[in-house]
Amino acid sequence: MSDRTVSQSIIHRNLVSLPPHSTVLEAACIMTKANTGSVLIMTSSGTLKGILTERDLMTRVVAKELKPGSTSVSEVMTPNPHCITSEMTVSNAVLIMIERGFRHLPITSTTGKILGVFSVRDALPKEIGEALSLAEFLDQAGSSLA
Helix, strand or coil: CCCCEHHHHCCCCCCCEECCCCEHHHHHHHHHHHCCCEEEEECCCCCEEEEEEHHHHHHHHHCCCCCCCCCEHHHHCEECCCCEECCCEHHHHHHHHHHHCCCEEEEECCCCCEEEEEEHHHCCHHHHHHHHHHHHHHHHHHHHHC
16 A cells, blocks of 8 residues: 555645634635635634535535525534544545545644645545455444344
């Protein structure tokens, strides 16, 4: 498997975040402007409260006919998202995404500081293929033991 780390795959990315009282409309606008599929929901002190993704906008706002201008992100975000460290390998991050059905994972430093978001787009095709192979192997191994 590749030794490339998550931090090496997102070198030129900015942290895109909003406070919990922001509206869904504000989130959609900042995501569009930043050309990103997610926004981190953080307190003013830097504590991660949740993540709002394109999928959340579709399934929790549009499909439920909520009003983006008056719905707060805290009402529809994914609270307490699964985070990965910046030193995790890309292959392992992709494996987590495959196993748990995620497309975005917040990244933390070794000290717990939020650094950004790892997206499936940050992974190279080779690493995605390696993670899929590992997932299939683990699935088959688990089936054999059952």
